[in-house]
Amino acid sequence: MSIIHPSAVIDPSVKLGENVQIGPFCVIGPDVTIGSGTKLASHVVISGPSIIGIDNHFYQFSSIGENPQDKKYQIGDQVQLIMGDRNTIREFVTINRGTIQDNAKTQIGDDNWIMANCHIAHDCIVGSRTVFANGASLAGHAIIGDDVILGGYSMIYQRCRIGQSSITGFSSGIHRDVPPFITAAGYRGVPAGINSEGLRRKGFSPEDIMATKAAYRSLYRKDLSLEDALLEISAQCAQFPHLQILVDFLNVPTERGIIRGSDK
Numbered sequence: 001m002s003i004i005h006p007s008a009v010i011d012p013s014v015k016l017g018e019n020v021q022i023g024p025f026c027v028i029g030p031d032v033t034i035g036s037g038t039k040l041a042s043h044v045v046i047s048g049p050s051i052i053g054i055d056n057h058f059y060q061f062s063s064i065g066e067n068p069q070d071k072k073y074q075i076g077d078q079v080q081l082i083m084g085d086r087n088t089i090r091e092f093v094t095i096n097r098g099t100i101q102d103n104a105k106t107q108i109g110d111d112n113w114i115m116a117n118c119h120i121a122h123d124c125i126v127g128s129r130t131v132f133a134n135g136a137s138l139a140g141h142a143i144i145g146d147d148v149i150l151g152g153y154s155m156i157y158q159r160c161r162i163g164q165s166s167i168t169g170f171s172s173g174i175h176r177d178v179p180p181f182i183t184a185a186g187y188r189g190v191p192a193g194i195n196s197e198g199l200r201r202k203g204f205s206p207e208d209i210m211a212t213k214a215a216y217r218s219l220y221r222k223d224l225s226l227e228d229a230l231l232e233i234s235a236q237c238a239q240f241p242h243l244q245i246l247v248d249f250l251n252v253p254t255e256r257g258i259i260r261g262s263d264k
Contacts, residue, residue, distance in 0.1 A: 001018070001019065002016050002017075002018065002019060002020040002021070002022070003019075003020075003021045003022070004020075004021075004022045005022060005023050005024045005025075005026070005042075007024045007025050008022045008023070008024065008025065008026040008027070008028070009026070009027045009028070010022070010026075010027075010028045011028060011029050011030045011031075011032070013030045013031060013032075014028050014029075014030075014032045014033075014034070015032070015033040015034070016034050017034060017035045017036030017037070017038070017054065018036045018037070019036055019037050020034055020035075020036065020037070020038050020039075020040075021038075021039045021040065022040045022044075023039075023040055023041045023042040023043075023044070023060075024042040024043070025042055025043045026040045026042065026043065026044045026045070026046075027044075027045045027046075028045075028046045029045075029046065029047045029048050029065075030048055031048030031049040031050070032046050032047070032048040032049070032050045032051075032052070032065070033050070033051045033052065034046070034052045035052055035053045035054035035055070035056070035085065036054045036055070037054050037055040038052060038053075038054065038055060038056045038057070038058075039056070039057045039058065040058045041058065041059050041060040042060045043060050043061050044058045044059075044060065044061070044062050044064070045062075045063050045064065045066070046058075046064045046065050047063075047064070047065040047066045047067070047097075048065055048080070048081075049065075049078075049079070049080040049081075049097070050064065050065035050080060050081040050082075050083070050097070051080065051081070051082050051083065052064075052083045053083055053084045053085035053086075053087075053110070054085045054086070055085055055086045056083065056085065056086065056087045056088075056089065057087075057088050057089065058089045059088075059089060059090045059091045059093075059116075060091055061091050061092050062089050062090070062091065062092065062093045062094070062095075063093070063094045063095070064081065064083075064089065064093075064094075064095050065080075065081040065095065065096075065097055066094065066095075066096055066097070067096065067097065068096045068097055068098065068099050068121070068122030068123075068140070069096060069121065069122065070099050070101075070122055070140065072099060072101055073099055073122075077099065077100050077104075078100070078104060079097045079098040079099055079100060079104045079105065079122075080097055080098065080104065080105045080106075081095060081096075081097045081098070081105065081106045081107075081108075082105055082106070082107045082108070083095075083107075083108040084108060084109045084110035084111075084128065085110045085111070086110055086111045087108060087110065087111065087112045087113075087114065088112070088113050088114065089114050090114060090115045090116040090118075091116040091117070092116055092117045093114050093115075093116065093117070093118050093119070093120075094118075094119045094120070095108070095119075095120040096120070096121055096122045097122060098122050098123045099122050099123055099140075101123075102122075102123035102140075102141055103123065105123070106120065106121075106122060106123055106124050106125075107124075107125045107126070108120070108126045109126060109127045109128035109129075109130075109146070110128040110129070111128050111129045112126060112128065112129065112130045112131075112132070113130070113131045113132070114130075114132045115131075115132055115133050115134045115135075115136075115152075116134050116135075117134055117135045118132045118134070118135065118136050118137060119137040119138065120137075120138050121137075121138050121139050121140040121141075121142070121158075122140045122141075123140050123141045124138045124140065124141065124142045124143070124144070125142075125143045125144065126138075126144045127144055127145050127146035127147070127148070127164070128146050128147075129146055129147050130144055130146070130147065130148045130149070130150070131148075131149045131150070132150045133149070133150060133151055133152035133153075133154075133170070134152045134153070135152055135153040136150040136151070136152065136153065136154045136155075136156075136168075137153075137154075137155050137156065138156045139155075139156060139157055139158035139159075139160075140158045140159075141158050141159045142156045142157075142158065142159065142160050142161070142162070143160075143161045143162070144156075144162045145161075145162060145163050145164035145165070145166070145180065146164050146165070147164055147165045147198065147202060148162050148163075148164065148165065148166055148167070149166075149167040149168070149195075149198065150162075150167075150168050151167070151168045151169045151170040151171070151172060151185075152170045152171070153170060153171045154168040154169070154170070154171065154172045154173075154174065155172070155173045155174065156174045157173070157174060157175040157176075157256070159255050159256060160174055160175065160176065160177055160178075160256050161177040161178070161249070161252075161254065161256075162174065162177070162178045163177070163178055163179045163180030163181070163182065163245075163246070163249045164180040164181070164245055164249075165180055165181050165195055165198050165199060165202065166178045166179065166180055166181060166182045166183070166184065166195055167182075167183050167184070167195045167198055168183075168184045168185065168189060169183070169184065169185030169186065169189070169192070171187070172184055172185055172186060172187070172189040173186075173187055173188050173189060174189040174259070175188060175189070175256065176189075176256045176257050176258055176259045176260070177249075177254050177256050177257065177258045177259065178258070178259055179219070179246055179249055179250060179258055179259075180245050180246045180249050181194050181195055181198075181199065181212050181215075181216075181245075181246060182194060182195065182216065182259075183195050184259055189259055190259055190260070190261055191216070191219075191220050191259055191260070191261065193213075193216065194209070194212050194213055194216050196209055196213075199212065204242070207240075208240055208242060211236055211239070211240040211243060212240075212242075212243070212246075214236070215232075215233045215236065215243055215246060218232040218233055219233070219250075220260075220261065226250065226258075230247060230250055230251070233246060233247055233250075234247050
């Protein structure tokens, strides 16, 4: 049985799962589905069309599924937000729906920890088990892989990709793609080694981590072309299969290119 505070305003079209808790002064608009076990603290606003999975927790004053901040958006465009399960959304987080100029949706995976004052713009795709520290923000169309950590007040430029298990430093401006397993740091983010601690926490062996460091050297320290670096890294994939994630990422055409050692 769901628990709904009498001051909450809920559109008649809203679909609620079992044991949903909706706190004081929440507003849930038309075309919203909320899965079982989800909790809304006070003053949470969820607009639709939005599909929210199970066991999510929204803290006070978060704004979820609002219209995209894009001048091309027109009222009535069929765009949506899709959120998975067990996400924690802290105070003053804003997440916008997609636009018809892209895939018409913003998508969030499972088990993410989105801290206070973060922003996820229209058409972003966020994987699972990510951590966004306070104030981290995504511009439109950004793609964030699984197990990524964004340092506080990191700013991700539009259409950038942040690869699996990578990490950004605090206040980093990311204007190019960050490959998997890499640390990016600085006002205009540049490569700063691999995410060794993150890999250890994920259960990677010391040998896997050493192989990842060798791949980093091929990509950033040997003055190789990207094509030659890929050849070196690919040769290690049979022994270290996780490096295939890096190879696949680098083989995808990109609008931004990958971060390099300078702004050049």
